[in-house]
Amino acid sequence: MTATATKDVTPVVLSHAGLDALIAALAVDRQVIGPVRRDGAVVYEPVSSVADLPRGWVDDQAGGTYRMRREGDRLFGYTVGPSSWKRFLHPPKQVLWRAGDGAITPEPIAKERFAFLGVRGCELAAIAVQDKVFLDGPYRDPHYAARRAAAFIVAVNCTRAGGTCFCVSMETGPKAAPGYDIALTEIGGELLAEAGSDAGGMILSAVPTRPATQADLDAAAAGIAGAEAQMGRAINTEGxxxxxxxxxxxxxxxxxxxxxxxxxxxxxxxxxxxxxxxxxxxxxxxxxxxxxxxxxxxxxxxxxxxxxxxxxxxxxxxxxxxxxxxxxxxxxxxxxxxxxxxxxxxxxxxxxxxxxxxxxxxxxxxxxxxx
Amino acid sequence: MAIDGLEKIVAGHDLFAGLGDTFLSTVSGCATNVRFAADEYLFHEGDAAQQIYLIREGHVSLEIAAPGQGRMAFQSAGPQSVVGLSWLVPPYRWTYDARARGDIRAIALDADCLRAKCEADPALGYAVMKRFMPTIVERLHHTRLQMLDVYGTPG
Amino acid sequence: MAHPVEQMDMTDPMVPTLARILRKRVEIPGVVTFELEAPGWQGFAPGQFNMLSLFGVGEIAISVSGYDAEPDRIVHTIRDVGATSHGLSLLEEGDTMGLRGPYGVPWPVADAAGRDVVVVAGGLGLAPVRPILYHLLANRGDYGKVTLLYGARRPEEILFTEELGQWRAQLDMDIEVTVDHASPGWHGHVGVVTTLFRGADFSPDTTTAFVCGPEIMMRFAANALTDAGVAADDIYLSMERNMQCGIGLCGHCQLGPYFVCKDGPVFTWGQMRRVMTVKEL
Structure with missing residues (x-):
């Protein structure tokens, strides 16, 4: 493992300007993909600043129903929309090889370097599931492997649950489990940031932050507990x-x-x-x-x-x-x-x-x- | 001694293995040893079903002939199998030809004799029926599989 | 965080090599056998399959039907049943096709040493078990009684008739062939392949059975072997499902908990008994 959780990195707090700096720092050598509001839903697309994020928008979800509406001022008040990160790591279409003139030419291995902003606990777990499918062998998907090896993940701990969420019963959220480089939790107008890897710690130390107080930690924990309590659905997985x-x-x-x-x-x-x-x-x-x-x-x-x-x-x-x-x-x-x-x-x-x-x-x- | 020898032969066929001495002796009373040379017919379609053949050696081809198509074999029966189930049900008539593919040694059971003994002793009748039922069901099942044409090109 | 995959081989297992047809033989109408050569071919184990590509049409999984001790020849027997197999069947000597493999769990032929072996094949199912027969014949002394029970649709559709004749002539192998539908002039057995079990000579306690053919036939053959006293885990079947990748990544060939391509195609009857009896699983 190259990316292990760094023990001496204490949580810090980012302002929206700090998050802008983080996005900019990631954008130096990566394509930053994050949530944007498009056609009445939150989808994942390239973002360049906080201004691209669906600030003040939440979603109402139920069986067969998805509606966005204004509520509050959160950047990550929405839960999950129709798109997921697999669209980038395991795209809908992948050229494998080309044949012609009596030769077979393999498609060059994918070179995209993504930074994902706003990966929820359930989504981080989903990435781990696809890692298992595509990388654990005996045969592996090299295009997925290359994209995955280059990916940087900024997780977001949910402080609001959607109407169809049931991550608690599947033990994947609302707090993201390890696997992220940085985990954010929205507290008031700011974001608590915790590094989950050396790369995450390094980049956090390079952007403007302030040390987190106990009150910040408590606020984050309360936000996550609130999402947990809102969870409207569950699956009893026992047996x-x-x-x-x-x-x-x-x-x-x-x-x-x-x-x-x-x-x-x-x-x-x-x-x-x-x-x-x-x-x-x-x-x-x-x-x-x-x-x-x-x-x-x-x-x-x-x-x-x-x-x-x-x-x-x-x-x-x-x-x-x-x-x-x-x-x-x-x-x-x-x-x-x-x-x-x-x-x-x-x-x-x-x-x-x-x-x-x-x-x-x-x-x-x-x-x-x-x- | 000849009877005793025949009883052993009947007992040695899968159909009656483990039947029990009393029943075996009764059944063997209807039995004779028979041989057929290659291409000889054990019986023909339409004939009265007078015999049941317990095959000991060789293979029998069960066939139905049609003009222009010659004889069509739909089943072959080898050692330890039974040829002739029509003796069990009226009108006791063969519905196909049975032809020896090579030299055949078999036990022939006289159908009238066996039917009479089964009528007289329902316990024997039931025991005999239990022996014949699996063969009937198995043949039905195998016919079904043949009809499914599982090796054919699908679609 | 990034998945630590920097050590991995980045060659794409989905990319085939170009295989050239050395020889082509029409076995029966609609069934051809190709002998191929391909760069980098390292040989195979009986029961494994390759993914064969016809450029511009598609790719299909086909079992290797040759002899594993002849690593230079890649032998495939193909029935013309779909677009890709039809196109492949039309290729001639000197033509090329895409090839990747070999893939899949092989028949455990070596593990059957010292035991009686019963091979039950139906229709084109004789092709995937032919490598077993080659191996048994080449190592005849290592095995007990060897029996091949083969069922075909019609006498005209019996595969590998010359080889069947040669093997039969060796006298140390019991070969019985039956057809579902006899034609005039056919002097052999008539009836489904399971009818051949009655005359077969094997000791059930020490028998390993290899079964290959249509799924219905394999179910009944496996049941007949079980009835004869062969243990469910000593009965091996080769399964067929939609395989698009052959390497466990595309998901099409799932059968209950199994990926037929990587957990099979060879499974024990113990593994298959339950999943094969659930309809449309």
Whole structure:
């Protein structure tokens, strides 16, 4: 590990001007990506100053509902929007190689150096999940690896929970766990900053800050505790993996399949969904071809196609695959949960299917049966 | 001694393995040793189902013939298998041809004899039925798999 | 913080090498065998597969059907069933295709030394088990009784007929072939492959079975082997799912807790019994 938590860095406090300085310092050799308000939602895009951030905006989220409205003066009062950091580390489309004139040319390994500003606890956990998928082998995605190795992460501890958040039950937030370079917590008009790595400590020491007081620490802790208390949803994960795996024919799968539109929104907004399909793109004017991978969804019929037909032709088997994977078989495959409790799949489902409700329904039916 | 030898042979076939001495002796009373040379027919479609054959050696081809298509084998039966289930159900008539693929040694059970003994002793009848049922179900199951054409090009 | 990955190999496992076709042989209509050479090929283990690319069309996972002791020849037997396999089938000697691999968990052939071996193949499933047969024949003394039970659709669709004849002539291997649908002139067995178990000679307690074919056939073969007394963990199957990457990154080939490409394609019946009986898993 090159980046270990630095013990002697005491928390400091940044003003908005200090945060501007931090963004500028990061921008020296990185592209800084942060939250901006666009088309009525918070999305992650290049930012150059505090002025780009959605200051004074929060979101109201529920199953199938996302609305932004003005409230207070926080920079990070919003929770999570439809985009996630996987868009940058594991982009929707990746050229793998090109063929033509009797030769195969690998795509150069990605060179982007990102600094992510505003990574929430659930999102940091999601990055750790994708690290496991793409880097733990036996084979690795070198483009992801290169972007990941160069990434700098400024986490934000949530001081407000969204309507579909359930990070507490998934043990990923609202306070970000280690894995960040710097963690910020909004306190009044300022930000408590804690370094989580040498790189984070160094950059914090190079921007204007003031030492944090006990009152600052208490205010940050109170803010995080407030978010924790607001958490409207939860998943009881106790024995859940086995419960789902052992009940592939539970009638609830039919109930949810009746509602599911198979639109694949949940898999697109999910920060851990990693599946890709390999496409062949042929040039019209030569024999050159390009092999690309693009995000795929297990909600499509072709996803499971074997010669003759799809293994999962129906909505029931596809929803079951997705949810059982997230909460069940992910443990078998990666020794962790595939769900981090961000709530995006609930918010962005056009019919408001709620993974927490589905998990609870299957559990309560089985417990009612005494099983 | 000849009867005793036949009983051993009947007991040595998978169908009646472990049947018990009393029943075995009763069943063996309907049995004779038979041989068929290659290409000889054990029976023909439409004939009365007078025999049940417990194959000891060789393979039997079960076939149905059609004009222009010749004889079409739909099943082959080898050692330790049973040829002829039609004796169990009226009208006791063969629905296919059974042809020896090579030299065959088999036990033939007289169908009238066995049916009469089963009628007379329901316990024997039940025991015999339990022996034949798995073969019937297995053949049905195998036929189903053949119909599924699992090796065919899908789609 | 950054993930500490600076030590890692940055070559992309998704990039194939160019393999050249040395020989092409039409096995039966719609099935061809290619012998390829590719730079950097290090050999394979029986049961492993390669990802073969047809430029401009796509990439598919195909088991290696050659002999692992001949590391210079990469042998693939391909059935023309989709766009990519169709295009590959049309390639001729001297043409090139993309190749990456070998991937996947192999058949544990060496672990079966000292035991009886039953190989059950159905249809094109004879191709992925052919490396096992080559190995068994080359190391015949290391194994007990060896049996190949092979089921094909029709006599005209029996693969590798010459080799089957040669192997049968060696007399130290019991080879039984059956067809689902006989044609006039066929003098062999008729019926599903599981009917061949009755005549097969193996000691169930010390038998390792390798099964490859359509999933329905593998389920029934595995059940028949279990009924015969072979332990579920001594029965190996080769599974097929949609594989786009072959290396555990694309997610398509998931089957319950498994990635068929990296946890398989060879699994034990003990692993598969449950997941194979859940519909549409």
């Amino acid at each position: 859940l993996a086995d419960l789902l795996t052992d009940n592939p024919d539970h009638p609830r799968w039919d109930v949810v399949a009746d509602r599911c539109l198979n639109c694949a929104n949940c898999t697109m907004v999910c920060p851990t969904c990693f599946c890709t399909t390999v496409d062949e793109v042929s040039a019209l004017d030569s024999d050159a071809t390009t092999r690309e991978s693009r995000w795929a969804s297990c909600f499509t019929t072709e996803f499971s196609y074997v010669h003759g037909g799809a293994v999962r032709p129906g909505a029931k088997s596809r929803y079951r695959q997705w949810m059982t994977h997230k909460l069940g078989s992910w443990w078998d495959q990666f020794d962790m949960s595939g769900c981090t409790g961000c709530g995006r799949c609930v918010t962005w489902c056009p019919v408001g299917i709620d993974i927490t409700e589905e998990a609870a329904a299957i559990r309560s039916d089985l417990e009612a049966e005494g099983g």
